[in-house]
Amino acid sequence: MGISIAFRRAFSDLRQHFATQIMTTMVVTLSILILAFFALLYFNLQHLVERFGSELGLVVFMDENTPEERIPELYQKLAGLAGVEKARYISSEEAFARLQTYLHDEKEVLEGVSPRLLPPSFEIQINRAVFQLDRIRELADRLIKWPEVSKVQYGQEWIDRFEVFSKLLRDVVAVSGILLLCTSAFVVANTIKLTVYARQEELKIMRLVGATNTFIQGPFLIQAVIQGLIGSCLAIAVVFVCFEYMKDLVAVSELLRGVEVFFLPWPFVSSVIGSSVVLCFSGTALAMRRFLRL
Amino acid sequence: MEPPIIRMEGVSKRFPPDNQAFSDVNLEIEKGEFVFLTGPSGSGKSTLLRLMFCAQRPSSGNIWIEGVDLSTLTNSQVPYLRRKIGVIFQDFKLLPNHTVFDNVVLSLEVIGLKREQADRRVKQVLAGVGLGEKTRRYPPQLSGGEQQRVAIARAVVNRPPIILADEPTGNLDRERTDEVMVLMEELNARGATIIFATHNDRLYSNTHRRVIKLSKGKLEF
Numbered sequence: 368m369g370i371s372i373a374f375r376r377a378f379s380d381l382r383q384h385f386a387t388q389i390m391t392t393m394v395v396t397l398s399i400l401i402l403a404f405f406a407l408l409y410f411n412l413q414h415l416v417e418r419f420g421s422e423l424g425l426v427v428f429m430d431e432n433t434p435e436e437r438i439p440e441l442y443q444k445l446a447g448l449a450g451v452e453k454a455r456y457i458s459s460e461e462a463f464a465r466l467q468t469y470l471h472d473e474k475e476v477l478e479g480v481s482p483r484l485l486p487p488s489f490e491i492q493i494n495r496a497v498f499q500l501d502r503i504r505e506l507a508d509r510l511i512k513w514p515e516v517s518k519v520q521y522g523q524e525w526i527d528r529f530e531v532f533s534k535l536l537r538d539v540v541a542v543s544g545i546l547l548l549c550t551s552a553f554v555v556a557n558t559i560k561l562t563v564y565a566r567q568e569e570l571k572i573m574r575l576v577g578a579t580n581t582f583i584q585g586p587f588l589i590q591a592v593i594q595g596l597i598g599s600c601l602a603i604a605v606v607f608v609c610f611e612y613m614k615d616l617v618a619v620s621e622l623l624r625g626v627e628v629f630f631l632p633w634p635f636v637s638s639v640i641g642s643s644v645v646l647c648f649s650g651t652a653l654a655m656r657r658f659l660r661l
Numbered sequence: 662m663e664p665p666i667i668r669m670e671g672v673s674k675r676f677p678p679d680n681q682a683f684s685d686v687n688l689e690i691e692k693g694e695f696v697f698l699t700g701p702s703g704s705g706k707s708t709l710l711r712l713m714f715c716a717q718r719p720s721s722g723n724i725w726i727e728g729v730d731l732s733t734l735t736n737s738q739v740p741y742l743r744r745k746i747g748v749i750f751q752d753f754k755l756l757p758n759h760t761v762f763d764n765v766v767l768s769l770e771v772i773g774l775k776r777e778q779a780d781r782r783v784k785q786v787l788a789g790v791g792l793g794e795k796t797r798r799y800p801p802q803l804s805g806g807e808q809q810r811v812a813i814a815r816a817v818v819n820r821p822p823i824i825l826a827d828e829p830t831g832n833l834d835r836e837r838t839d840e841v842m843v844l845m846e847e848l849n850a851r852g853a854t855i856i857f858a859t860h861n862d863r864l865y866s867n868t869h870r871r872v873i874k875l876s877k878g879k880l881e882f
Contacts, residue, residue, distance in 0.1 A: 369773050376770075383758070572754050575714075576768040576815065577744035579737070 373585035380586055391558040395598025398547040403606040405540045414629050416529045425491040427510050428518040445489055450502055452494040459485050548646050555594055556650030559587050563658050580659045595647030599640045665689040666854050672722030674708055682708045683878040695849045697865040698858040700875035706858040710825045714746045715739045747816030747824045751831035753808045755800040761811050762796040768819045786814045806837030813844055826857045
């Protein structure tokens with residue numbers, strides 16, 4: 368069968384059963400819309416975790432017996448590590464001065480205390496481009512093994528908690544995504560099934576004049592692909608419009624100052640659209656199988 | 662001598678549980694023949710025709726169409742056989758929500774004929790059956806005779822060598838019946854082999870055509 372005939376028949380069917388087709392496309396749109404909103408939330412939380420995580424950085428406390436002349440060498444070593452953006456040495460004296468500033472009116476409690484009480488340290492800022500929670504943990508584990516290092520701090524508890532939440536959200540997005548995509552495929556397949564039921568006589572006549580299964584099935588499959596494509600693109604477009612609106616709100620919000628929001632990554636968008644098309648296509652092919660027996 | 666275009670050998674058809682439509686049917690139809698298939702209602706005329714275009718399979722025996730043994734055809738090959746056979750029914754089997762033109766062009770779309778060629782041929786065939794002015798009408802807007810002519814046009818538009826007509830005049834008055842008979846004669850004159858199932862003895866009583874009678878599950882010549 369010529370592809371042009373299949374397309375002509377598909378568009379003719381779309382015109383004839385316009386209301387049903389719109390309804391089916393809307394179901395696809397709504398399913399993908401819910402999935403896309405969840406995903407948007409997940410990806411933005413992920414960004415947030417990464418951003419705050421990298422801002423937290425690492426504090427590497429040195430052993431108090433580390434000789435001062437070794438500091439430049441350690442600094443070089445630290446600054447040269449992969450993923451380290453910047454390293455800053457904080458001497459015992461500077462740490463003491465910071466504590467005094469922090470205590471403000473109650474700094475008297477530090478009277479008679481030697482600045483050497485506080486260990487010297489390095490504050491390490493992580494390169495944002497390569498930041499990953501696992502990498503920061505890996506780096507901390509590596510540093511603690513240095514003989515000059517007594518302790519490494521990196522807001523572990525906060526990161527761990529956020530990570531658990533983020534993973535949970537990712538699982539929710541994945542599971543709901545699969546379910547919602549399957550729902551769309553199921554609805555499209557069943558709409559096609561109902562359409563085919565209603566048009567059984569027509570299919571019989573087609574078979575009578577020598578139509579192959581491909582000829583009969585072709586227009587229905589094209590319709591399913593169109594529904595999957597339009598439905599998912601429409602959903603992504605709605606999410607994009609809402610995102611643009613929210614971005615403006617976040618930009619002027621006092622509470623969320625400094626927080627950057629991101630749209631769904633394009634590989635994710637294209638895989639959602641692709642999955643929607645593939646599922647609608649295969650759902651329809653499966654639904655039509657029994658009608659294609661001679 | 663050319664082999665018969667349709668050959669049946671020991672063909673039986675039984676419907677479960679124990680309804681024997683006919684048994685041991687042996688039949689040969691030559692190319693270009695016009696054969697009347699008669700018999701009372703329920704004698705199995707339609708079933709016999711249905712076996713010829715593979716709408717049903719025989720319980721036993723073999724059928725050859727243009728030398729091809731139908732028992733060797735797979736389901737995916739059946740559509741290609743059907744393109745060699747034009748089928749006309751008593752109830753027309755037209756698509757009511759498609760125009761006359763679309764009903765007829767379907768047979769050509771199925772074989773993948775180019776749009777311009779298909780358009781030309783459909784207009785030609787519809788003009789030939791006297792419906793040249795009604796191509797944009799829908800079947801419910803036509804009379805019974807006109808609808809049957811659309812069905813004939815659909816059956817012959819792809820120029821099949823065989824035409825199976827299953828009581829095509831069953832729903833028509835005498836005048837419309839005669840019109841259909843004239844069309845069938847014309848198609849036969851152009852070389853088509855026609856098997857015309859009917860129980861209307863007026864159509865074949867004064868004819869020189871071969872008449873085959875199906876009665877009590879057996880063929881009588």
